[in-house]
Amino acid sequence: MNVIKKVVITTLGFVVIGLVTQxxxxxxxKKAVRAExxxxxxxxxxxxxxxxxxxxxxxxxxxxxxxxxxxxxxKIVFQSGLxxxxxxxxxxxxxxxxxxxxxxxxxxQANFAKATEGMKKKDFQEYIYIGKAYTYEASRDLTKAFxxxxxxxxxxxxxxxxxxxxxxAYKAQKKNSEAVAExxxxxxxxxxxxxxxxxxxxxxxxxxxxxxxxxNIKAVIAKDPNFGPAYxxxxxxxxxxxxxxxxRRAELLPKAKENYSKYLDLTDRSTxxxxxxxxxxxxxxxYVTLEKSSTDFINQSxxxxxxxxxxxxxxxxxxENSNNVAGVEALNSFISSVKKDRLIxxxxxxxxxxxxxxxxDSLAIVNxxxxxxxxxxxxxxxxxxxxxxxxxxxxxxxAKYYEKLTKLPKSSYTDWFYLGYANxxxxxxxxxANSLDEKEIKKTLLTADSAFTYVAVKANNADAYLYVARxxxxxxxxxxxxxxxxxxxKFIEITNAKPTIADRDxxxxxxxxxxxxxxxxxxxxxxxxxxxxxxxxxAPDNQQIKDALAALKAS
Numbered sequence: 373m374n375v376i377k378k379v380v381i382t383t384l385g386f387v388v389i390g391l392v393t394q395x396x397x398x399x400x401x402k403k404a405v406r407a408e409x410x411x412x413x414x415x416x417x418x419x420x421x422x423x424x425x426x427x428x429x430x431x432x433x434x435x436x437x438x439x440x441x442x443x444x445x446x447k448i449v450f451q452s453g454l455x456x457x458x459x460x461x462x463x464x465x466x467x468x469x470x471x472x473x474x475x476x477x478x479x480x481q482a483n484f485a486k487a488t489e490g491m492k493k494k495d496f497q498e499y500i501y502i503g504k505a506y507t508y509e510a511s512r513d514l515t516k517a518f519x520x521x522x523x524x525x526x527x528x529x530x531x532x533x534x535x536x537x538x539x540x541a542y543k544a545q546k547k548n549s550e551a552v553a554e555x556x557x558x559x560x561x562x563x564x565x566x567x568x569x570x571x572x573x574x575x576x577x578x579x580x581x582x583x584x585x586x587x588n589i590k591a592v593i594a595k596d597p598n599f600g601p602a603y604x605x606x607x608x609x610x611x612x613x614x615x616x617x618x619x620r621r622a623e624l625l626p627k628a629k630e631n632y633s634k635y636l637d638l639t640d641r642s643t644x645x646x647x648x649x650x651x652x653x654x655x656x657x658x659y660v661t662l663e664k665s666s667t668d669f670i671n672q673s674x675x676x677x678x679x680x681x682x683x684x685x686x687x688x689x690x691x692e693n694s695n696n697v698a699g700v701e702a703l704n705s706f707i708s709s710v711k712k713d714r715l716i717x718x719x720x721x722x723x724x725x726x727x728x729x730x731x732x733d734s735l736a737i738v739n740x741x742x743x744x745x746x747x748x749x750x751x752x753x754x755x756x757x758x759x760x761x762x763x764x765x766x767x768x769x770x771a772k773y774y775e776k777l778t779k780l781p782k783s784s785y786t787d788w789f790y791l792g793y794a795n796x797x798x799x800x801x802x803x804x805a806n807s808l809d810e811k812e813i814k815k816t817l818l819t820a821d822s823a824f825t826y827v828a829v830k831a832n833n834a835d836a837y838l839y840v841a842r843x844x845x846x847x848x849x850x851x852x853x854x855x856x857x858x859x860x861x862k863f864i865e866i867t868n869a870k871p872t873i874a875d876r877d878x879x880x881x882x883x884x885x886x887x888x889x890x891x892x893x894x895x896x897x898x899x900x901x902x903x904x905x906x907x908x909x910x911a912p913d914n915q916q917i918k919d920a921l922a923a924l925k926a927s
Contacts (some may be wrong), residue, residue, distance in 0.1 A: 405600075406566070410643075410644040420431075427454070438505075439508075447467065463664070469504075474590055497528075500520070503516075503541075505517075518538070521654070530561060535555070548578065570599075574851075585683075590606070591799060611624075644721075646669055660693060662688070663686060687719075723735075761773060761794075767798040775792055792820040817847050824836045833865060837866065840856075897927070
């Protein structure tokens with residue numbers, strides 16, 4: 373089951389846009405952020421706002437929290453920055469970004485308006501940061517981001533931070549050429565932008581040019597062997613490389629793990645870097661290591677947001693490793709403790725998969741439906757819902773979901789066949805229950821007939837013709853049903869053309885030969901006898917066929 377939608381690793385914002393620093397200590401804190409030493413950076417910023425409680429220090433501290441996807445903490449810091457100096461309007465930009473995280477566009481616009489109302493003609497920094505606010509994973513709207521970047525370009529064309537931000541946005545759009553061009557402009561304006569060079573290496577990884585990515589990233593390490601993000605990017609490159617070239621996995625996977633271990637060491641194995649490692653393992657598909665690492669992370673962590681989110685990865689990994697009980701426990705714990713706006717479709721889809729693996733169809737369906745409601749573009753899950761309803765013999769609901777599938781632009785013959793199949797069994801249930809709703813019965817059979825006919829004609833499929841014949845018989849149960857006879861004849865023709873005929877096909881051939889034999893019993897006794905003899909050859913002990921042949925001989 374392909375339900376799995378992957379967690380995206382993004383480096384947007386990892387090259388932090390900075391203002392002219394007030395003091396070297398602020399630049400040191402920014403350097404720690406660029407090196408992804410987040411625990412160290414938080415400690416430095418915390419000390420800065422105590423010893424130098426300037427609005428600029430507060431703003432950069434809040435920007436770090438946005439980078440770490442912690443808008444609640446960011447909001448508190450930005451508000452403190454406005455208290456320190458209401459005229460330092462970048463903190464309004466920060467509050468607007470927090471609003472975007474909360475999907476409150478109106479509040480965001482109000483804060484952005486406050487940030488820009490006092491701008492002088494040649495100012496542009498506010499525009500850069502507003503554009504950046506639209507590039508975070510939780511608030512992403514890159515069309516809006518570029519609108520603000522364009523405003524900044526009028527007077528900020530020579531500002532490297534603008535080109536870095538634009539490069540990050542293009543990178544997120546997978547517009548690799550445009551991203552590299554912006555990064556090059558930034559590097560022409562400012563030296564030693566190691567994070568930008570790493571981003572270019574990551575772009576080559578995205579483009580499957582693994583050798584060039586390796587060369588670029590190793591060049592960064594040669595410049596600064598202690599720059600952690602380079603080792604992370606190199607590890608991710610090796611994992612992607614190994615995935616694309618399975619014959620080199622034995623060579624590349626150890627390199628990936630070795631470099632990620634270096635990254636963790638250089639980032640003080642902070643909560644954030646360890647959490648990022650879990651995302652890395654998920655994207656790499658290393659579920660065995662992910663289950664162990666996420667379990668270790670949970671066991672050693674306090675009740676932080678990362679601790680809660682790690683349960684998601686443990687659940688995913690355990691289910692991929694067929695540890696369904698552990699997976700269900702972890703995901704249910706995660707869902708009950710995380711904020712509802714942090715839930716994604718895969719959380720429920722994995723639960724559905726685990727319950728389905730354990731034959732708990734009703735629970736599987738509940739979770740599949742919840743997952744689909746969170747992401748209606750994930751049409752694959754419609755198939756999972758339909759199949760689960762079908763296996764649970766809830767043919768009415770199965771038919772409804774197969775009908776949804778057949779209305780998709782890329783519906784398959786299998787979807788159409790099972791639409792017919794579900795309605796066929798739905799009819800059987802109505803007949804068994806002695807339903808008096810003749811209108812519903814006819815509608816069910818006609819829907820089945822239409823679906824089977826579509827597959828039969830388009831795919832020249834034997835099974836589809838078989839069921840067309842059966843449905844036609846139920847619609848008109850007389851021996852002279854021309855449509856049923858024609859469908860059985862097509863089934864016979866296609867089946868007999870197969871190199872080998874399975875036992876199941878032989879059983880169905882007996883039915884087909886018998887029906888066509890009965891069709892001709894009045895109009896053409898020679899044909900009738902021929903078909904019944906073919907049926908008897910496949911089922912020599914069938915007394916009904918023997919009786920039919922005896923009656924033909926007697927007449």
